[in-house]
Amino acid sequence: MLLATATVLGFLVDHHVSLTSQAMVYVLAVVIASYMLSWIESVACAVGAVTAFNFFFVPPRWTFEVENQEHLIALFTMLLVALVISHLAAGLRRETETARLNEHRARQLQGLATALSGANSARDILDLGQAALDSAFNGPSVLALCRAGGELDLTAELASHLGDGMRCCMREAAVLGPGTGRWPGLNAWYLPLAESGNALGAACVQPADAADHAGREHAQALCALLAQALWRQRLSTSIQVAQNEAQRQQVQSTFLAAISHDFRTPLAAVVGAASALQTQRDKLSQTEQDRLLGSIVSEASYLSTVTENTLQLVRLANASQELKPDWESMEEIVGAVLARVRQRDPTRRIRSSVPEGLPLIKADPVLIAQLLGNLLDNALKYSSEAIDLVVSVADHTLRVSVKDRGPGIPVEQQGAIFEPYSRNDQSGQRGAGLGLAVCRAIAAAHGGTLTVRRRNAGGSNFTLALPIEAQQPIREAP
Amino acid sequence: MSLRVLVVEDDREIRALIQSSLSVEGFVVQTAVTLREAQALIEHALPDVIVLDLGLPDGDGVELVQQVRRQHTTPILVVSARHQESQKIALLDAGADDYLTKPFSVAELLARIRVALRHRGTALAAAVTVHELEDLRVDLGLHQVQRSGETLHLTPTEFKLLARLVRSAGRVVTHRQLLADVWGPEFTDHTHYLRLYMGQLRAKIERDPAEPRHLLTETGVGYRLAVE
Numbered sequence: 058m059l060l061a062t063a064t065v066l067g068f069l070v071d072h073h074v075s076l077t078s079q080a081m082v083y084v085l086a087v088v089i090a091s092y093m094l095s096w097i098e099s100v101a102c103a104v105g106a107v108t109a110f111n112f113f114f115v116p117p118r119w120t121f122e123v124e125n126q127e128h129l130i131a132l133f134t135m136l137l138v139a140l141v142i143s144h145l146a147a148g149l150r151r152e153t154e155t156a157r158l159n160e161h162r163a164r165q166l167q168g169l170a171t172a173l174s175g176a177n178s179a180r181d182i183l184d185l186g187q188a189a190l191d192s193a194f195n196g197p198s199v200l201a202l203c204r205a206g207g208e209l210d211l212t213a214e215l216a217s218h219l220g221d222g223m224r225c226c227m228r229e230a231a232v233l234g235p236g237t238g239r240w241p242g243l244n245a246w247y248l249p250l251a252e253s254g255n256a257l258g259a260a261c262v263q264p265a266d267a268a269d270h271a272g273r274e275h276a277q278a279l280c281a282l283l284a285q286a287l288w289r290q291r292l293s294t295s296i297q298v299a300q301n302e303a304q305r306q307q308v309q310s311t312f313l314a315a316i317s318h319d320f321r322t323p324l325a326a327v328v329g330a331a332s333a334l335q336t337q338r339d340k341l342s343q344t345e346q347d348r349l350l351g352s353i354v355s356e357a358s359y360l361s362t363v364t365e366n367t368l369q370l371v372r373l374a375n376a377s378q379e380l381k382p383d384w385e386s387m388e389e390i391v392g393a394v395l396a397r398v399r400q401r402d403p404t405r406r407i408r409s410s411v412p413e414g415l416p417l418i419k420a421d422p423v424l425i426a427q428l429l430g431n432l433l434d435n436a437l438k439y440s441s442e443a444i445d446l447v448v449s450v451a452d453h454t455l456r457v458s459v460k461d462r463g464p465g466i467p468v469e470q471q472g473a474i475f476e477p478y479s480r481n482d483q484s485g486q487r488g489a490g491l492g493l494a495v496c497r498a499i500a501a502a503h504g505g506t507l508t509v510r511r512r513n514a515g516g517s518n519f520t521l522a523l524p525i526e527a528q529q530p531i532r533e534a535p
Numbered sequence: 536m537s538l539r540v541l542v543v544e545d546d547r548e549i550r551a552l553i554q555s556s557l558s559v560e561g562f563v564v565q566t567a568v569t570l571r572e573a574q575a576l577i578e579h580a581l582p583d584v585i586v587l588d589l590g591l592p593d594g595d596g597v598e599l600v601q602q603v604r605r606q607h608t609t610p611i612l613v614v615s616a617r618h619q620e621s622q623k624i625a626l627l628d629a630g631a632d633d634y635l636t637k638p639f640s641v642a643e644l645l646a647r648i649r650v651a652l653r654h655r656g657t658a659l660a661a662a663v664t665v666h667e668l669e670d671l672r673v674d675l676g677l678h679q680v681q682r683s684g685e686t687l688h689l690t691p692t693e694f695k696l697l698a699r700l701v702r703s704a705g706r707v708v709t710h711r712q713l714l715a716d717v718w719g720p721e722f723t724d725h726t727h728y729l730r731l732y733m734g735q736l737r738a739k740i741e742r743d744p745a746e747p748r749h750l751l752t753e754t755g756v757g758y759r760l761a762v763e
Contacts, residue, residue, distance in 0.1 A: 386731075388744060389734075389754075391745055392745055393753075395745075423755040426754045
């Protein structure tokens with residue numbers, strides 16, 4: 058195409074210019090061809106140009122013969138020019154290409170580093186790494202992480218020789234494949250993901266070319282980034298685990314100290330009363346025997362409450378124990394709790410006020426019943442006057458208040474009473490230590506709150522606030 | 536002839552306690568430590584009441600309940616710890632008659648056994664048709680509910696719900712059983728129906744719906760119509 062244009066141009070200016078100018082037109086064509094086309098194509102073009110020039114313009118025209126020496130030299134020069142330019146152009150093209158590739162790779166590394174800093178799990182890191190390898194190399198690339206036992210977590214459908222290569226590079230902690238001096242006969246690079254001497258995984262990158270140093274270095278850079286991210290992630294996980302463990306042990310020791318107190322006292326009372334009955338029954342009057350028996354029953358039932366609270370607190374602290382909330386009616390829960398608490402309230406000090414038509418709540422009824430039972434038990438224990446149980450609804454919140462006229466809780470202690478085992482001990486009464494901690498944990502598990510405030514005329518007001526679901530179940534009548 | 540009670544319980548102290556307190560009341564008490572042993576005893580001679588503890592060393596008891604229910608209407612009382620809710624409900628749904636939560640008093644155990652024996656055979660014979668307690672009177676035959684002699688007007692669903700509880704008066708009826716029997720087996724997850732209709736029923740029947748005398752809630756398990 059270029060040659061034809063050059064020839065036509067040569068003919069157009071045939072009568073006006075010398076042979077040299079016509080030669081320059083061909084040279085121009087050859088230069089353009091060399092710059093645009095590959096090495097072989099540009100040489101072919103140069104030979105073609107020389108041949109055409111010789112055939113069409115060099116006297117004797119229309120033959121391939123060459124008349125004098127000068128023209129012969131011109132022809133050779135032209136061929137040489139074509140070759141040199143073609144070579145230079147090809148080099149230039151290669152460098153441009155390399156520069157563009159390097160820039161692209163640098164940008165990819167930067168992008169990956171940014172993305173990895175936001176990754177939270179090994180799975181995320183693996184996905185990001187796989188995406189980076191897939192976009193950087195024609196592939197198929199394989200990326201795998203180490204399992205806990207040090208084995209690679211490979212998918213079953215992976216060809217076995219790839220798996221072997223990855224295991225081998227991890228074991229040797231070195232890159233394998235063409236150009237690395239290790240297993241140069243392979244047709245893929247195998248790269249270990251390692252940080253601070255810890256093998257974290259391995260990658261396999263295809264295709265691999267011994268001469269492609271930049272490509273291999275890029276693959277290594279990507280793998281180094283991934284290894285750093287994995288290591289960082291692993292360290293932060295183990296720090297978290299260690300912190301949790303330390304906290305758990307701290308909680309556990311406080312727990313045991315408090316529990317042993319809460320259990321020992323009623324146990325001592327039971328054993329004392331029972332052994333008195335066993336050894337001195339004949340000397341004790343009927344009234345005294347009845348009093349001891351009554352004490353055994355009430356202390357044992359108190360022990361049962363403490364056990365229940367302890368177990369519940371442990372269960373609630375265990376995050377894996379999921380709540381199973383269902384649609385529940387607060388009226389029903391209050392009714393069931395009162396039925397139980399009334400056994401300890403023979404004079405009916407508790408006065409309940411539950412409005413009609415309460416909305417349903419999403420809750421675990423057993424837990425809510427335990428919470429209300431604890432609050433009422435405390436109120437009965439710490440006060441000797443009337444106790445009000447009031448249910449109300451406002452602002453998408455259902456509130457249940459237990460109000461007593463007991464000694465009340467000083468403002469500065471109002472936070473502390475909800476902590477496990479810090480008991481407001483001044484009353485000389487024992488044992489609500491765990492109860493309120495359980496209550497607050499139950500309220501929190503339901504997305505609600507449990508608060509306490511002093512009443513103006515003396516006493517405490519404990520209020521449970523639970524959110525009401527905006528979407529109430531439809532009152533169908535099937 | 537005195538009534539025979541089979542106590543299946545792996546704890547020696549509790550087994551001895553139940554045995555002595557039931558013997559005092561005139562029952563003949565047999566005991567079993569494992570489910571396997573209980574099965575053998577039942578095959579040999581059917582007791583009148585079975586008291587079955589949850590969490591036995593060789594299983595959760597569902598199989599035993601199913602085995603007994605295939606042929607007999609013998610009352611089965613389940614004894615459980617408070618946190619064994621789901622197991623307890625599974626046994627009740629499988630056909631156990633009632634449950635007791637540990638720790639329980641001897642008085643509670645005797646009351647439950649009394650109720651269970653009163654219902655013995657009702658699954659085959661004509662069911663209880665009249666329920667009376669204090670101010671409440673329910674006559675299933677006449678389709679009539681009265682409070683202090685005054686006739687109450689219930690919707691058909693409210694009446695069906697009440698009737699289901701009357702037929703098992705004194706015993707717990709699980710949410711699942713109520714939903715299946717009143718609304719149909721496809722509604723067993725719709726517990727909110729129960730909350731709403733029980734609320735309506737209480738508003739009509741109870742003097743103080745917030746502290747019911749008749750329609751008792753067994754929190755997390757079901758409902759019970761009071762008989763005493």
